[in-house]
Structures are given as structure tokens and as C-alpha cells.
Amino acid sequence: IRWRLSGVHRAEEVDHLMQVRAGVEPIAARLCATTAPPGVGPRLRELADQMHALGTAGRGITPEFLRADVEFHRLVVTSSGNDHMAAFSTVLTTLLTERNRLGMLGAFPDPRAMAAHVAMAEAITNRQPTPAEHACRSLVHVVHAEVLAPSRPVARTG
Secondary structure (H helix, E strand, O other): OHHHHOOOOHHHHHHHHHHHHHHHHHHHHHHHHHHOOOOHHHHHHHHHHHHHHHHOOOOOOOHHHHHHHHHHHHHHHHOOOOHHHHHHHHHHHHHHHHHHHOOOOOOOOOHHHHHHHHHHHHHHHOOOHHHHHHHHHHHHHHHHHHHOOOOOOOOOOO
């Protein structure tokens, strides 16, 4: 995936990965809301709050922000109770890491994405599968549009 994201067909690869993400992660969020151990929801809320604080501190998307984001999404899919969805965490981690490394997001997190992280964490904490799925779909939609924005400069590699 890293190799393909560094190639000339980067936009197509990201589009395809985001399509897979849109099919997997919202259902993982739904399942997570019903099957996750009790501590998962509060930990997701801590991570969402951390991302919000870091994202609004005026420093942009920092390595600390990325670590919290990766842990948030890894925790959702690995707490879904579905081993196949849990295995997607490796792909998801690579996608999140590489889109940042390649400069495919804006300098600062989208406020809609931050709100969706919080809504997802709250829904999972409150064991509300449908709101968890909807918040995740909203998040994936916002990020998908952002990474494919034609005006986004793409960082050179190598």
C-alpha cells in the first residue's frame, strides 16, 4: 500500500482504499457499540478529546495527533468482535499514516471530522449502534472528499 500510495496513481489508490474503508469501518463502529469491552468507549472519547485539543491548538496535524487518530480507528475495528474487520486495522493504519506523510490532508483537521470522532465515541460509549455507524460514515465521507481535493498539493517523496 505504501508503494502504491507513493506512485503516480496515488489519487486512484486513495479513492479505492477509502471506498473499502467506507464499507468496513462504519459497520465496525456499529458492532463496536454492541460488543466492545466497557473501557473502549471512554478510551475513544479520551482520544477524540485529545485530537480535538491538538487540532485546535494552532499547530496543525502533529505526530501526537496522528498517533491518537491511528489508535482511535484501530480500537474501533479491533473492538468490533469481528476478526476480519480487526485485520483491516493494518490497512487502516497504513492509510492514515501515509495520507499524512504525503500531505493529502489540510494543515489543520476538519472541524466536521473532529465532531464525528466525538459523536462516534459517545455512541459507542452509550451502546448506540446506529448513531455510531452514522457518525463513522460522516467521518469517512468528510475525509474521503478532503484527501481527493484537486487543489491539495501533494508532498514529494524521496
